[in-house]
Amino acid sequence: MSTIIDVAREAGVSSATVSRVMSAPHQVAEGTRARVLATMARLGYTPNIAAKTLRTLRTDKVVVAVPDITNPFCAQFIRGVEEAASAAGYAVLLGDTRYDKNREEQYAMMVRRREADGLILLGHGTPTCLREVLDDSGRPLPFINACGFSPDPRIPAVQIDNLHAAAEVIEHLADLGHKRIGIISGPRAAPNSKDRITGVHSVQLERPDLEISAVEGDFSINSGLRRTLELLDSPNPPTAIFCLSDEMAMGALAAFRERGLTCPRDISLAGFDDIAYAQYMNPPLTTVRQPMESMGHEVFRILHDFLTGTPSLVRRVTLAHQLIARESTGPAPKA
Amino acid sequence: MSTIIDVAREAGVSSATVSRVMSAPHQVAEGTRARVLATMARLGYTPNIAAKTLRTLRTDKVVVAVPDITNPFCAQFIRGVEEAASAAGYAVLLGDTRYDKNREEQYAMMVRRREADGLILLGHGTPTCLREVLDDSGRPLPFINACGFSPDPRIPAVQIDNLHAAAEVIEHLADLGHKRIGIISGPRAAPNSKDRITGVHSVQLERPDLEISAVEGDFSINSGLRRTLELLDSPNPPTAIFCLSDEMAMGALAAFRERGLTCPRDISLAGFDDIAYAQYMNPPLTTVRQPMESMGHEVFRILHDFLTGTPSLVRRVTLAHQLIARESTGPAPKA
DNA sequence: ACAAGTCGTGTAAACGTTCTCATAACAATG
DNA sequence: CATTGTTATGAGAACGTTTACACGACTTGT
Numbered sequence: 001m002s003t004i005i006d007v008a009r010e011a012g013v014s015s016a017t018v019s020r021v022m023s024a025p026h027q028v029a030e031g032t033r034a035r036v037l038a039t040m041a042r043l044g045y046t047p048n049i050a051a052k053t054l055r056t057l058r059t060d061k062v063v064v065a066v067p068d069i070t071n072p073f074c075a076q077f078i079r080g081v082e083e084a085a086s087a088a089g090y091a092v093l094l095g096d097t098r099y100d101k102n103r104e105e106q107y108a109m110m111v112r113r114r115e116a117d118g119l120i121l122l123g124h125g126t127p128t129c130l131r132e133v134l135d136d137s138g139r140p141l142p143f144i145n146a147c148g149f150s151p152d153p154r155i156p157a158v159q160i161d162n163l164h165a166a167a168e169v170i171e172h173l174a175d176l177g178h179k180r181i182g183i184i185s186g187p188r189a190a191p192n193s194k195d196r197i198t199g200v201h202s203v204q205l206e207r208p209d210l211e212i213s214a215v216e217g218d219f220s221i222n223s224g225l226r227r228t229l230e231l232l233d234s235p236n237p238p239t240a241i242f243c244l245s246d247e248m249a250m251g252a253l254a255a256f257r258e259r260g261l262t263c264p265r266d267i268s269l270a271g272f273d274d275i276a277y278a279q280y281m282n283p284p285l286t287t288v289r290q291p292m293e294s295m296g297h298e299v300f301r302i303l304h305d306f307l308t309g310t311p312s313l314v315r316r317v318t319l320a321h322q323l324i325a326r327e328s329t330g331p332a333p334k335a
Numbered sequence: 336m337s338t339i340i341d342v343a344r345e346a347g348v349s350s351a352t353v354s355r356v357m358s359a360p361h362q363v364a365e366g367t368r369a370r371v372l373a374t375m376a377r378l379g380y381t382p383n384i385a386a387k388t389l390r391t392l393r394t395d396k397v398v399v400a401v402p403d404i405t406n407p408f409c410a411q412f413i414r415g416v417e418e419a420a421s422a423a424g425y426a427v428l429l430g431d432t433r434y435d436k437n438r439e440e441q442y443a444m445m446v447r448r449r450e451a452d453g454l455i456l457l458g459h460g461t462p463t464c465l466r467e468v469l470d471d472s473g474r475p476l477p478f479i480n481a482c483g484f485s486p487d488p489r490i491p492a493v494q495i496d497n498l499h500a501a502a503e504v505i506e507h508l509a510d511l512g513h514k515r516i517g518i519i520s521g522p523r524a525a526p527n528s529k530d531r532i533t534g535v536h537s538v539q540l541e542r543p544d545l546e547i548s549a550v551e552g553d554f555s556i557n558s559g560l561r562r563t564l565e566l567l568d569s570p571n572p573p574t575a576i577f578c579l580s581d582e583m584a585m586g587a588l589a590a591f592r593e594r595g596l597t598c599p600r601d602i603s604l605a606g607f608d609d610i611a612y613a614q615y616m617n618p619p620l621t622t623v624r625q626p627m628e629s630m631g632h633e634v635f636r637i638l639h640d641f642l643t644g645t646p647s648l649v650r651r652v653t654l655a656h657q658l659i660a661r662e663s664t665g666p667a668p669k670a
Numbered sequence: 671a672c673a674a675g676t677c678g679t680g681t682a683a684a685c686g687t688t689c690t691c692a693t694a695a696c697a698a699t700g
Numbered sequence: 701c702a703t704t705g706t707t708a709t710g711a712g713a714a715c716g717t718t719t720a721c722a723c724g725a726c727t728t729g730t
Contacts, residue, residue: 001449003686014710019688029708049450050394051686054385054715069413069429070611075405082431091445094404094429096417110426114336115384132379221615254615276405280556280589282617338716349680354718364678386716389685 002043011039022047059117062303065095065107066122068219071247072275073292077122077146080296088304090117105129108143117142118303124148124191126155142307146299147290148192149316156306156314158298160321162192165288166199166242168323169270172286173240174207177332178268182231182238183214184224184248196244196272213238217248224251225258232259232267239267239332246271246278249285249328264330274324284326291319337378346374357382394452397638400430400442401457406554406582407610408627412457412481415631423639425452440464443478452477453638459483459526461490477642481634482625483527484651491641491649493633495656497527500623501534501577503658504605507621508575509542512667513603517566517573518549519559519583531579531607548573552583559586560593567594567602574667575603581610584620584663599665609659619661626654 008015013032020028021036028036039045053059064081066074082092093116095107108127110116119130123145126134130143134154145157173181183200186193197214204210215230217223224243228251231238243249249271256263263269263283271278274289298317305312343350348367355363356371363371374380388394399416401409417427428451430442443462445451454465459480461469469476469489480492508516518535521528532549539545550565552558559578563586566573578584584606591598598604598618606613609624633652640647 004688005686015687016689016710016712017708020709023688027708032708046444046448048389048686049448050385050389051715052688054383054389054686054717055688057715059385069404070407070410072405072407075410075431078404078431091441094431096413096429106426109381113381113384221611225615250612250615253617257617276556277585277612280560280585282588282592339718340716350717351681351719352679355679358718362678367678383716386685387718389687389716390718392685 002045007039007043007045011036061091061093061116062118063093063095063107063110063116064120065097065104067097067099069096073273074122076292077296080293081300084297084300117307119143120299122146124150126150126152144299144303146295156302158295158317160290160319162195163199165321166196167203169242170200170203178240179209180211180238182241184217184227184243185214186219186244188216219245221247221251224248225255228252228255242270244272246273246275246287263328266333268329270329283328286326286329287324289322289324295319337380342374342378342380346371395424396426396428396451397453398428398430398442398445398451399455400432400439402432402434404431408608409457411627412631415628416455416635419632419635452642454478455634457481459485461485461487479634479638481630491637493630493652495625495654497530498534500656501531502538504577505535505538513575514544515546515573517576519552519562519578520549521554521579523551554580554582556582556586559583560590563587563590577605579607581606581608581613581622598663601668603664605664618663621661621664622659624657624659630654
């Protein structure tokens, strides 16, 4: 492996000039530049990144940590971040936390150890090793949440209006004549689950004839299946089910199948997220679209502004969602 | 940010000793070790990775590049690699190539620039910037393929027996009485598509009454939908369709729906991969299970042996697959 | 008592960059 | 002609580690 020194020697210049050819080409005379470039090509020179970051303290990398890489919802978000990042000359380091705090910490450590310039976390959490720094120094961190506002207001974040999104779904179902609606939430602790449930109840306030029964899932297909079976087996089963993720809705569909129920004739179903599969389900799923790619763009933009010292006061951004009515929701069956 | 020198000064030892406390703790006296450890904790010392890799030329990172992070099939593989990697103290850098050669090159460059110790590529390709090195030096590279043997035999790889797996599916369908079978392949250029098609034809040799019509897809849901519609609209449509990926099978299901066909009563369907969604589709999908997690383990193991200089002659490994018959395949309808 | 280990530690030279100064050559200005 | 400014380059000091080598203090075996 040849170094910048080799190139310098071969081209008859100093290492400083070679360095400049790469980072500030206009500063070096055209002839010299061409000669250096040619030498670099001839030697197959590739700069040593470790040395570069040791010197500059910049890695041009950001970590994106998602709770479940298996979920297409996360994948879309990653795509968005990746797009914005590579446009700005940054590489994306991807982390799959599997909803595990320890793994989350590990990825956060990468920014503490300066293996990456910043951290984007899908979810509302704050890794403790970053919180420590924040509490000690009080200075803002190269860290941002997506899809969930942290309870700590100092931490920037981007999300949709979960409360109103959920409310719209319930209104949609109520308009179709559904009175008994089952909700399958994500883990209750998550602020966005809470927001969505608050949204559900806000509708109930205006339509007191609504009967809402909420159970707790974990966003997985299987929990959607299990919880739906429970709802169906209850004494007075709902005529519509609202899953707070499309994956759980997929499980619900399997549960309907298991009980011989036809959707939407016998029971209606709504999901949340609008993953790519939603439109291909059987029947195509009514759901709320979260603009995950735009969220990725936006989140990176904010982080990047911070990294480049671009003065900015933007802390939190709310993006527009969209209710997408497909065929899984229909009129409530006549009792 | 405190350095190893700060810790050394505070603890009254040399930087060498501090370094040893981290990398070879048994070499340093217990009392000293405790003192150093305490000092490190007090100062909140975190080692600078850039300096470390500059010195050692090791990053303890491997890049895993997959063609489509959105595909749960890839995700499972990543999980497998990640598991094996973190057990061995390696971090995984994830790359989403989106079937794009340029992106593939970019990730390969990371190992050339020593930003990572090795590259795992899902697919049969060889990035040109690595092939160059291989051709120039002739020495083996820290590079391995998964799910597809490279035409270049010098490159290690792990995959299943695609030929026989596909043959088993066709036999399964033929046993159910299907005579006209449609195949929706991935891009023809891919060796594993070729292998599977060869497998299909190997069955045809023994059962000459089979009519096979193969069309080319691109593994995406949408191509599955489109190609299936074409097959259904042909003069003598097949009674069974075999998609070379579960995602395309999902598209096929949507196509059936669009044409008012009930699966498996009117038409049978088989997929390939056994992604997590396969069992939850409507109807649950008959498919071939590829052991993606084990493949991840195995692939990392081979790469790791190479990296640690463990002498090994294993170049290529074939893992066991499994035909999983679910409800999407049934007896051929009576003409 | 001496030679030959072992053990714990320190010294200092790398690793490959970047970047601040310094300098030299030349042009423009008074 | 002296001064000032501009432009292209070089010298060399960091950046924070690891590690080969050296050394002194013990232990052990003769």
